[in-house]
Amino acid sequence: VDAEGRVVKYGSVMAVVAVTTPVTPTPEPVSPGSGGNPSTGSNTNSGTPSGNPASTVTNVIVLVNGKEENAGTATTTTSGNTKTTIITVDPLKLQAKLDAEGIGAVVTIPVMLDSNIFVGELNGQMIKNMENVAATLVLQTGKASYTLPASEINIGALARQFGTSVKLEDIKLKITIGESSAAMNQVIAVAxxxxxxxxxxxxxxxxVTGTYGNSTVEINRFDAYVKRTVEIPGAIDPNRITTGIVVEPDGTVRHVPTQIIRENNKYYAEINSLTNSSYSVVWHPLTFADVEKHWAKAAVNDMGSRLVINGVNETTFNPNADITRAEFAAIIVRGLGLRLGEGATSFADVPVSAWYAGAVQAASEYGLINGFEDGNFRPDAKLTREQAMTIIAKAMKLTGLADRTGTVDTAGVFAAFTDAGLAGSWAKDSLALAAKAGLISGRSGNKLEAKANVTRAEVAVLMQRLLQKSDLID
Structure with a gap:
């Protein structure tokens, strides 16, 4: 960004910047009730690393449905080799724009400054006001963007964690995009x-964090998929990108649904996740020799490359074998990018030490699986097609595909199958939903074969179709 107030373009977004002026900060006590209004100057140096003698302040244009408003102030500080830019949004100016735009507004904070860490800062009342009009907040930098519906922050629940008498305007919300630390990069390299x-x-x-006084709470789980867009370096062949992953501090790796998109002659990884964490984009091609001529070859190799399914060894998938309930729980959790659960499950026959315990815990927590009447999960039992479709139907609600599919005429859908009457009454709605969405079709002779065991190949295809039709993968 130069000092002449020139227009800077990123993707399809235009941002106007004002003259950057070095200032010597004079720290002032910031009361929780300041609301982060940059016009008061009380938050200009919020987050300045201790011992740093100077910072720079830049005016930032905030966009509401693409319409410009000079409603942001960016303060950049340097500590060692790390630059941090905090963009504080004026709540009064933003509210005026929201009032003019109405329901469903998109508030974009575009920041093209050269920093390692970017923080968008708003007060809790502003987030609540955005939630009331179904607005979405986008923090956009030269390296990545973070698209967060205000409703997913759930500011009311966050406020209750600070106490019953806390005012929303006294809560400071920070949405952050930052380069991973050197220590975390080492963990990722080892993984x-x-x-x-x-x-x-x-x-x-x-x-995403909320701060009230000296207390800070991190928001690390959402009820719907939240999008992050990461720029792919120009030297990378877009055909040599497989998926996005999350790497936990302990080195655990999990797939997150990812699409590769092209915009303005650049490639981006569009990553959707229900959590916050450290995200990487990887190349991980995988093929199984025993599916070379199998009807499910493409889906099996795709899901294997995305770290969703595993083979029985490095080269063998065994596509026609039945699958167990534990194996299916693990695949659905990996496919949806869910964080593994911890501790004991609610099922008497799932020991904490079992390899599938974390997956069963996560699937249960997200409402994807239920046990039997006796309180057991029966992890080693084979999974039938109707049982699999019941779980898939619940996953469709989580990804938003169920709402997109709309009302289902179960009788009309079942008319296409010669043996639909054999399906359990408890599973018919789920089977019909999955069929209408295009996730399943009949076996030979237009048979649903609801009571038959589902195969490993069928599960790979099911998972791929679920993610594709939910617009979560290519």
Whole structure:
């Protein structure tokens, strides 16, 4: 960004910047009730690293449905080799724009400054006002963007964690995109080596926190998928990108649904996740020799490359074998990018030490699976097609595909299958929903075969179709 107030373009977004002026900060006590209004100057130096003698302040244009408003102030501070830019939004100016735009507005904070960490800062009342009009907040930098519906912050629940008498305007919300630390990058490098995949873009951390006084709470789980867009370096071949992943601090790796998109002659990884964490983009091609001539070859190899399904060994998938309930729970959790659960499950026959315990816990927590009347999960039992469709139907609600599919005429859908009457009454609605959405079709002779066991190949295809039709993967 130069000092002449020139227009800077990123993707399809235009941002106007004002003259950047070095200032010597004079720290002032910031009361929780300040609301982060940059016009008061009380928050201009919020977050300045201790010992840093100077910072720079830049006016930032905030966009509401693409319409410009000079409603942001960016303060950049440097500590060692790390630059941090905090963009504070004026709540009065933003509210005026929201009032003019109405329901469903998109508030974009575009910041093209050269920093390692970017923080968008609003007060809790502003977030609540955005939630009331179904607005979406976008923090957009030169490296990535973070698209967050205000409703997913759930500011009311966050406020209750600070106490019953807390005013929303006294809560400071920070939405952060930052380069992963050196220590975390080392963890990611080790995980890549062990997992046999190549990193194709710098790892980034996405976080959302709420602060009241001296207390800070991190928001790390959402009820719907939240989008992050990461720029792919120009030297990377877009055909050599497999998926986005999350790497936990302990080195655990999990797939997150990812699409590769092209915009303005640049490639981006569009990552959707229900959590916040450190995200990387990887190249991990995988093929199984025993599906070379199988009807499910493409889906099996795709899901294997995305770290969703595993083979029985490095080259063998065994596509026609039945699948167990535990195996299916693990696949659905990996496919949806859910964080593994911890601790004991509610099922008497799922020991904490079992390899599938974390997956069963996560699937249960998200309402994807239920146990039997006796309180057991029966992890080693084979899974039938109607049982699988019941779980898939619940996953469709989580991804939004169920709402998109709309009302289902179960009798009309079942008319296409010669044996639909054999399906359990408890599973018919789920089977019909999955069929209408295009996730399942009949076996030979237009048979649903609801009571038959589902195969490993069928599960790979089911998972791929679920993610594709939910617009979560290519």
């Amino acid at each position: 890549a080596s062990k997992g046999g995949f190549d990193l194709v873009a710098p790892s980034l951390d996405f976080t």
